[in-house]
Amino acid sequence: MHVLIVPKWYPGRNDPQLGDFIRKQAIELSRHMSISVLFVHPSPDLERRLSIEEHAEGALRELRVYYRPSRISLRPLRKLVNLGRFLQAARSGSKRIIEQTGVPDLTQAYILVRPLLVARFMKWRYGVPFIVSEQSSEFLDGTYAQRSWIHRAFVRSFSRSSRGWT
DSSP states (O other), X not given: OEEEEXXXXXXXXXXXXXXXXXXXXXXXXXXXXXXXXXXXEEOTTOSSSEEEXXXXXXXXXXXXXXXXXXXXXXXXXXXXXXXXXXXXXXHHHHHHHHHHHOSOSEEEEESSSHHHHHHHHHHHXXXXXXXXXXXXXXXXXXXXXXXXXXXXXXXXXXXXXSSOBO
């Protein structure tokens, strides 16, 4: 079995401790199955639009794709541009993983929302089922309830097509 993990948090060049617990889980899972991790993250110091770092050890393949975030001062436009850059970086990373290891059997979107977009793309494009793992405290402390109705509707709609939540 080959599982693609798409985390929002993962150790990388900007923060070597970010999501270390997710990496430890990926290492442990790779003792039992093939694991690919696709971590897509902004990196303001990039000179090019994208930078890809790969690391493989045993059955664990880690692909970190960094993109240069926009510096547009108008927040809504900046967020839209950065979403587009994230999606472009995620597409490049998922394409590379598929070229090297084949289409995964399952995608795990780890923490909402952008990893969920990648999981939905993998389902739409390749028919790969996905699960959602969420550990954010925003569901417990009321932050999620304060999000816009559009955001909540989007999360509900995209999450309903998952195989389950963990």
